[in-house]
Amino acid sequence: MSAAIDQQVNAPLRLDFAKGLAMRVVRRSEGFWLVAAEVAASMKLEVKDLLKALGEPLGRPLRLADEAEPVLCLSEGELDEVFRRIKKPGARRLRRWWREATRPALLQEAGAASTADTLHLALALAAEAAQQVSRAVMEAVLREPGTWQHSRWVVALDYAPNNKQRWPRGRLIGCGGGGVHEAGGEGFAEGLGRAAGAALAAGG
Numbered sequence: 001m002s003a004a005i006d007q008q009v010n011a012p013l014r015l016d017f018a019k020g021l022a023m024r025v026v027r028r029s030e031g032f033w034l035v036a037a038e039v040a041a042s043m044k045l046e047v048k049d050l051l052k053a054l055g056e057p058l059g060r061p062l063r064l065a066d067e068a069e070p071v072l073c074l075s076e077g078e079l080d081e082v083f084r085r086i087k088k089p090g091a092r093r094l095r096r097w098w099r100e101a102t103r104p105a106l107l108q109e110a111g112a113a114s115t116a117d118t119l120h121l122a123l124a125l126a127a128e129a130a131q132q133v134s135r136a137v138m139e140a141v142l143r144e145p146g147t148w149q150h151s152r153w154v155v156a157l158d159y160a161p162n163n164k165q166r167w168p169r170g171r172l173i174g175c176g177g178g179g180v181h182e183a184g185g186e187g188f189a190e191g192l193g194r195a196a197g198a199a200l201a202a203g204g
Contacts (some may be wrong), residue, residue: 033073043090
């Protein structure tokens with residue numbers, strides 16, 4: 001394993017391939033990876049024989065959550081090269097298992113997870129925006145329960161998924177009356193509009 005070792009720890013999916021043989025699949029941003037030793041075993045080959053048959057150094061050592069040492073894995077492109085060059089029955093069986101069943105199922109599962117994450121984010125952002133508007137209106141009414149002018153508002157939302165933030169943060173900013181007033185600040189009520197409804201713009 002002469003390639004540089006990626007320090008990211010990956011949690012592989014362990015999927016049944018044949019009796020007594022499971023295939024570990026690693027899902028990464030650049031695609032799926034399979035453990036080279038298990039790919040070789042599916043064809044009744046040693047890893048060194050598999051790499052020799054391919055005729056060039058392939059694979060990348062990846063850190064797996066269930067292994068103490070880095071494990072040589074093959075990318076999807078390298079797996080396609082295996083299918084192209086090796087004509088053993090085990091290679092044909094692995095190709096059908098991967099291309100026709102396993103990979104499409106994993107992609108569909110990833111799409112469903114992405115949709116669920118997007119829905120969760122949309123609901124969280126909407127709830128935060130509603131909370132900011134509700135609090136600002138209540139505070140404004142309690143301070144100045146008179147006739148209000150129509151105005152515009154900006155809901156500033158902050159969400160950073162890369163920081164594993166589960167809920168967004170937000171604040172309401174008034175843009176009317178010739179100035180900008182943050183929710184909770186002095187003079188916030190003077191820009192609040194009661195009429196046909198305030199114009200809301202979400203950003204962040």
